[in-house]
Amino acid sequence: MNSTGDSNNPAGKAFFGRRKGKPLRARQARNLDELLPQLTLDPATPSPANLSQLFDSPVTRFRMEIGFGGGEHLIHRVQENPDTGFIGVEPFINSMAKLLGQIEGQGIGNIRLYDDDAAEILDWLPGASLDHIDLLYPDPWPKRKHWKRRFVSQKNLERFHRVLKPGALFCFASDIETYVNWTLLHCRRHGGFCWTARSADDWRTPYDNWPGTRYEAKAKREGRQTAYLTFRKI
Known part of the structure; x- marks a missing residue:
């Protein structure tokens, strides 16, 4: 497990928690062994001059989702935007296995994946190469002593700013009020x-063509309201 350290994360701990849940089914394990290597990005190799080189299908726009969880949102966006190349990052093995099953079953060609720390891919990508970054229901690390492990930090915002094109979007959704306020303050501080x-x-209104996610459904059941924040790179 690789990690990312910065001023908000002095211990150099990863921004995510556990890597694996319940045992995988045979087909899921096979996809991890056979399909994931075909789709995964390798930050140890030189980054492409143009991200279109990463994809088999012709794409003209590029979008990253960090921590795609159950993959509901990512698959929905991939299907509705066939001319966009997607990069999905998720270190949780069971979530990756679930997404791979959908990719295999639907023959999706405009997606690439990474199963470790998103900061590594953000550092690898060429500057001004992404049109959009989604960070939806990230781990809120609710205890104050763990806030330094939240993915939104000045260091990671600087990473976002470097890889986003001028005028590109960063979308953040959370049902945890302290994390929403944290993100607003950090983005304002970044400038x-x-x-x-x-x-x-x-x-308060979900994004256009929002498919909903299991995390959102859980928040509603527990009486929490989601904030859907959109930031534009300036």
Whole structure:
């Protein structure tokens, strides 16, 4: 397990928790052994001058989702945007195995994957290469002593700012109020992102064509409201 250290994470601990849950089924294990190596990015190799070189299908835009969890949102966006090349990052093995099953079953060609720390891929990508980054329901690390492990930090925002194209979007969704406020404060402090909301409805309303996620459903069951924040690189 590789990790990322910065001023908010002085111990150099990874920004994610456990790597594996319940035992995998035989087909899931096979996909991890055979399909994942075909789709995974390798930050030890030189980064491509143009990200279109990473994909088998012709793509003109590029979008990354960090921590795709059950993959509901990522698969939905992949299907509705066939001209976009997607990079999905998820260190949790069971989630990766679930997504690989959908990729195999649907013959999806406009996606590449990474199963470790997203910071490694962000550092590997060429500058101004992404049109969009999604960070949806990230681990909130709710205890104050663990806040330094939240993925939103000045160091990672600087990574976002480097790889996003001018005017590109960073979308963040969470049902944890402290993390929403944390993200707003960090983006304002960074200075390279403009929060696009003009009224409360802008951050209370889900994104266009939002498919919903299991995390969102759990938040609703438990009486928590999600904030959908959109930031534009300036």
